[in-house]
Amino acid sequence: MDSIAASAGVGKATLFRAFGNRDGLLDALWALKLAPVVEAVEAEAGLVRRQSDPLERAITFLDALLRFKLGHRHLIRAREISPGLLQSPRYQWMHAVLCEAIGQAAPDASSARCVHAAHTLLAGLHIDLIEEMLTSGLTIETLTQAQADHVRAVITGLRSS
Numbered sequence: 001m002d003s004i005a006a007s008a009g010v011g012k013a014t015l016f017r018a019f020g021n022r023d024g025l026l027d028a029l030w031a032l033k034l035a036p037v038v039e040a041v042e043a044e045a046g047l048v049r050r051q052s053d054p055l056e057r058a059i060t061f062l063d064a065l066l067r068f069k070l071g072h073r074h075l076i077r078a079r080e081i082s083p084g085l086l087q088s089p090r091y092q093w094m095h096a097v098l099c100e101a102i103g104q105a106a107p108d109a110s111s112a113r114c115v116h117a118a119h120t121l122l123a124g125l126h127i128d129l130i131e132e133m134l135t136s137g138l139t140i141e142t143l144t145q146a147q148a149d150h151v152r153a154v155i156t157g158l159r160s161s
Contacts, residue, residue, distance in 0.1 A: 054104035
């Protein structure tokens, strides 16, 4: 926080008044960086809504999140190691969008199963896991395809149970 305050030309107390703590600052920055993705998803003819098949919407959404996280690795890593991530507005939004798509793709699945599936699919996008897979030799294209295959398998499982 000291170096951030110095770089911004403000006192450390100003940062704490504005953001409360380090996580508040990271959440504000994450919200700012995620805004184009949110706009693309929520627009009437946006990134996710132009897919009529809810399964494909889930895949497109998770692909957008994967690419967002890859483009903002340092920010995402800093926030994901902090407690309270699952209660953050950003995570709650991602989870809600994914739950909606899963519920539409598997309409007979219980709400609890959709909630669980959304959490487990989002867990696969933890930046440490993504970076480990890239370090082990997987390409972004391979990750994207594997993620799409996994989403299909999870939703197919929800449809058949």
